[in-house]
Amino acid sequence: MAYRELSGNIFNSKAGTLVNTVNCVGVMGKGIALEFRRRYPEMFEAYKSICEKQLLRPGQILPYTKQTPWILNFAIKDDWKNPSKIEWIESCLDKFVKNYQKMGIESIAFPWMGAMNGGIPLDQIKEITRTYLSNLPDISIEVYDFDKTAPDPLFRRLKNIVQIPDLDVQTLSKASTIQYHYLTKIIQAVNGEDVRSLPLLIESGLVGKTNIEKLYAFLRRPTMDIDKFHAKLQLFH
Incomplete structure (x- = not known):
């Protein structure tokens, strides 16, 4: 088991679970969320339905496990028009750390959450991510620095x-x-x-x-x- 930071495309990962970053209004219109919508439309429809019922709030995680890989939607924004907040990212990471063993997650791939369309400085995101994820002993974790030239x-x-x-x-x-x-x-x-x-x-x-x-x-x-x-x-x- 290991923690690794990579440059590339998260959709090349062999991990059993992928992390998507989302808002709480049912829109996946930019960045990595748009890529997830285009690749996993059934997941998007399930997420959209939850948002329409106002059941997703910032700082929560919405799992989608009806396919492989599983997808964990980390709600790090309220409205897509607004920036992410560090406390929402930390809340998602904290929930993940407390629950991944119960879910049986053995491998997972993350983006740098909130660093692109979220408006949070990358150095700050890296520090928080490493604090929560770099020392977990029983799970393989990849964190991707997006490289738009990498094929998938x-x-x-x-x-x-x-x-x-x-x-x-x-x-x-x-x-x-x-x-x-x-x-x-x-x-x-x-x-x-x-x-x-x-x-x-x-x-x-x-x-x-x-x-x-x-x-x-x-x-x-x-x-x-x-x-x-x-x-x-x-x-x-």
């Missing part, structure tokens, strides 16, 4: 698809529901040198929010679905 499994899946020899873009367009014109832009970008991750693809501005959502939905499909799609494309070679 969804991007690698996209890369594998667009590199199929003689790719039939019309078939891919129908399967993904992304219009041919925008899909061609995505393929060109992913096959280029500058776009090495989904965050960089989004940052490029080549496609809008609607098509990004469609892309994530397509890439979320089970492996078997994607394999069938590959097989279908092979018929055109």
Whole structure:
């Protein structure tokens, strides 16, 4: 068991549990929360329902355990428009330390909570996080310093698809529901040198929010679905 600080993408972690940072009004519209929403829509709907009932308050943890990995939503904001507060982050960390053994959590990956859209200085976040997490003896903990250039499994899946020899873009367009014109832009970008991750693809501005959502939905499909799609494309070679 160990505590490690890493540079990379939290969605590459093999940990059994991932930590997401959220507000209490049911919105995941920026930063890591938006990435979690796009990757785990069922979790988002459960979280949104809890928020609509006003059952989540700052400093609380909302677990989602109906999938692997588990997700712990740390409520470190009240409204998404407002900054995080140190006391809310500490409250979440304290609750985690007191309850992870009861939940059977053996490995977990964290972001630096509140350091990006939360408005809290990173040095302060690091000090608090290390105080609570660095000496726990029976759990593997990773804390990620986000690297937007790091690819993750969804991007690698996209890369594998667009590199199929003689790719039939019309078939891919129908399967993904992304219009041919925008899909061609995505393929060109992913096959280029500058776009090495989904965050960089989004940052490029080549496609809008609607098509990004469609892309994530397509890439979320089970492996078997994607394999069938590959097989279908092979018929055109």
